[in-house]
Amino acid sequence: MIKKAILGWAVLLLLGLTACAARANSTLPTPMILPTEPTPQNIIGGGTLQNGPFSFELRLFRDPTLNQHPVATSLYSDLNGFGEYMYWTYMDMDTIGPVETYWGTLPHYFDQLQQATYPSIGRGSNGGRTGGVLLPGGSFISGESKAGDRVRVALQVVTPNGKYGAMLEFTLKQGTNGFEPSDISIGILSN
Numbered sequence: 658m659i660k661k662a663i664l665g666w667a668v669l670l671l672l673g674l675t676a677c678a679a680r681a682n683s684t685l686p687t688p689m690i691l692p693t694e695p696t697p698q699n700i701i702g703g704g705t706l707q708n709g710p711f712s713f714e715l716r717l718f719r720d721p722t723l724n725q726h727p728v729a730t731s732l733y734s735d736l737n738g739f740g741e742y743m744y745w746t747y748m749d750m751d752t753i754g755p756v757e758t759y760w761g762t763l764p765h766y767f768d769q770l771q772q773a774t775y776p777s778i779g780r781g782s783n784g785g786r787t788g789g790v791l792l793p794g795g796s797f798i799s800g801e802s803k804a805g806d807r808v809r810v811a812l813q814v815v816t817p818n819g820k821y822g823a824m825l826e827f828t829l830k831q832g833t834n835g836f837e838p839s840d841i842s843i844g845i846l847s848n
Contacts, residue, residue: 694742694744694785694787696714696716696742697716697718697740697742698718699718699719699720700716700717700718700742701717701718701719701739701838701841702716702827702838702841702842703715703716703717703742703825703843704716704843705843706823706843706844706845707748708821708822708823708845708846709819709821710747710748710749710821711745711746711747711748711814711821712745712746712748713743713744713745713746713812713822713823713843714742714743714744714745714785715742715743715744715810715812715823715824715825716742716743716825717739717740717741717742717790717825717838717841718739718740718741718742719738719739719740720738720739720740721738723736723737723738723739723740723788723789723790724737724738724789725737725795725796725835727789731788732788732789733788733789733796734788734789734790734791735789735790735791735792735794735795735796735802735836736789736790736792736835736836736837736838737834737835738834739789739790739837740788740789740790741786741787741788741789741790741810741825742785742786742787743760743785743786743787743810743812743823743825744783744784744785744786744812745758745783745784745785745812745814745821745823746781746782746783747778747779747780747781747782747783747814748780749780750780751779752777752778752779753777753778753816753817753818754775754776754777754778754816754817755774755775755776755777755817756774756775756777756778756814756815756816757771757773757774757775757814757815758771758772758773758774758775758784758785758812758813758814758815759771759772759811759812759813759815760772760785760786760810760811760812760813761791761810761811762790762791762792762793762798762808762809762810762811763809763810763811763824765793765798765799765800772784772785772786772812785812790808790810790838791810792808792829792836793806802829802836803829804829804830804831804836805830806828806829807826807827807828808826808827808828808829808838809824809825809826810824810825811823811824811825811846812824812846813846819848820848821846822845822846823845823846824844824845824846825841825842825843826842826843826844827839827840827841827842828840
């Protein structure tokens with residue numbers, strides 16, 4: 658009886674290993690890869706798009722803690738009560754590097770911040786930022802902004818194989834507490 662039980666366990670183990678090997682050699686569905694930060698509440702526009710081996714998720718959202726007189730500098734926004742959520746995810750199977758990421762408001766984009774540098778990234782690697790919107794004429798960018806202006810904020814990933822990016826576009830309208838975004842769309846950032 659003990660021999661039959663051991664033999665039964667050995668057969669089950671062998672069948673399990675065979676099934677695992679068969680699964681390892683088969684094509685499995687691509688897992689869903691999510692950004693490192695949770696999507697904010699009160700989203701008013703934006704979306705997700707693909708550019709090269711990267712998926713970009715760009716959103717505008719309402720958040721009363723983001724304003725021109727914040728309790729912490731990380732909560733600063735030239736658009737009182739509005740923020741931007743901008744994240745990238747690497748979708749290719751090959752590991753690449755080094756990789757640099759940048760974000761900013763166009764056309765002053767290259768005057769803006771380098772978001773991060775990575776020695777290498779692989780499938781599922783991601784990064785980005787959640788924070789306030791910076792406008793020309795605000796505290797950090799020279800120039801001016803007025804109702805009717807089309808604003809473009811961008812996130813770009815620079816790899817040895819090229820540059821990939823996306824932008825969030827919106828039109829400024831006059832609101833009760835300053836400018837508000839309207840006519841929100843997303844697009845590919847051209848190099």
